[in-house]
Amino acid sequence: MMEWELKGGEGRKKTFVLDTNVLIHDFNALESFEENHVVLPIRVIEELDSLKSGAGEVPYSARKALRNIGFYAARGDISRGIPLPGGGFLRVEVNEENYFRELKSDNLIISCAMALKEKQVPNVVIVSKDTSVRIKAGAMNVSAQDYKRDKTSLFQKYGSILREEDYNNGIRSVRYQCQGDDINRLWSNDLRCSIRNNRDLNGISPKNVGQVCAMDALTCPEINVVALTGKAGSGKTLLALAAALHQMTKKGGPLYDKVMVARPPVPMNGYDLGFLPGDLLEKIDPWMQPIYDNLEVLYKTPKDMDENRNFGRKEYKSYQYLIDKGFLEIGNLTYIRGRSLPGRYIIIDEAQNLRPLDVKTLVTRLGEGSKIVFTGDLDQIDTPYLDAESNGLAYLIARLINEEDFCYLNLEKSARSNLADRMAVLL
Missing domain, CATH: 3.40.50.300 (P-loop containing nucleotide triphosphate hydrolases)
Structure with missing residues (x-):
């Protein structure tokens, strides 16, 4: 039995099974799941080990992720569960069952989640940056989601560049989204900034108001x-x-x-x-x-x-x-x-x-x-x-x-x- 199964109030918590690509994307991901539990299939450890050698961002992230896992492994029995800062537990799961014909890493990670579900572990969710893994998990009746910590729903555009008369009529802009063909002034909140539209940089002149603003910035x-x-x-x-x-x-x-x-x-x-x-x-x-x-x-x-x-x-x-x-x-x-x-x-x-x-x-x-x-x-x-x-x-x-x-x-x-x-x- 896993250590966290002995704790009370587990019905509200989730058990996140991480794909290798999550730790390559963010080697500090272990501490991003608040009070929930984190499971690392043994296949993830093996993949990180195979990626750790050499120069570049991927080997660097693999090494950092392994060091982070090693930090927790040194604090107790990681096969039973090590406490995480948010209140959940981290566990490395050694699962030898494979619910697929092909012995692929993706399949083994999904199989790990399926085995946890069969053991009555509540609220099992696979976290993967790989769309195909999430699709296959769904087909096997296992919940799956993308890694959400650094995702942003930003992109609505911020404000507009306005003619001076529009500004005087009470319209304000906050950020850049250009409108019109003859604008030569930029407004930011209540601050008026004059932008020269006749600037020439190394023989390059702006061809539209957006480029005028870009040259200024x-x-x-x-x-x-x-x-x-x-x-x-x-x-x-x-x-x-x-x-x-x-x-x-x-x-x-x-x-x-x-x-x-x-x-x-x-x-x-x-x-x-x-x-x-x-x-x-x-x-x-x-x-x-x-x-x-x-x-x-x-x-x-x-x-x-x-x-x-x-x-x-x-x-x-x-x-x-x-x-x-x-x-x-x-x-x-x-x-x-x-x-x-x-x-x-x-x-x-x-x-x-x-x-x-x-x-x-x-x-x-x-x-x-x-x-x-x-x-x-x-x-x-x-x-x-x-x-x-x-x-x-x-x-x-x-x-x-x-x-x-x-x-x-x-x-x-x-x-x-x-x-x-x-x-x-x-x-």
């Missing part, structure tokens, strides 16, 4: 964290790069020591960074190509470039001198943990593919005089087990939306060709 020294969302072609990444590099070349001297740009290397076709040839910069090239494309727009390479400026590379790019001189760093998110980043203008592209834990890691790396910009499209999430409510970008916006030094903008208009804009809607 990206160049405002009082705003330390910026989040830009919008569909493909809305200009998020190009504007962020233009603003960052503009502030590196100001006449009075650069405002930042270096511009750092990174994107999450979401694996394609099963290839991770370690399986690609070359040094680190060459390994991350496939994921950074959209950044290079935007740099090409900002710094067009002359067709008659002299061969002696090739620097030994296959093809010299006009923006390469920024990298060679240390003004621009193309970064790998895997190696940011542990670094302190003072005096940096940091751009994290495709941030919707980050976990909340990843975003927290990035923001807490900021040093004195740094600014960080997150860009992404909440409708284009490629990372398994993340969705529009649980990704790091949505989490960041929900947590910081009322902070003075944070700005969130949703760019609704595409700045690409009419064809690209129309195809984005139709397809």
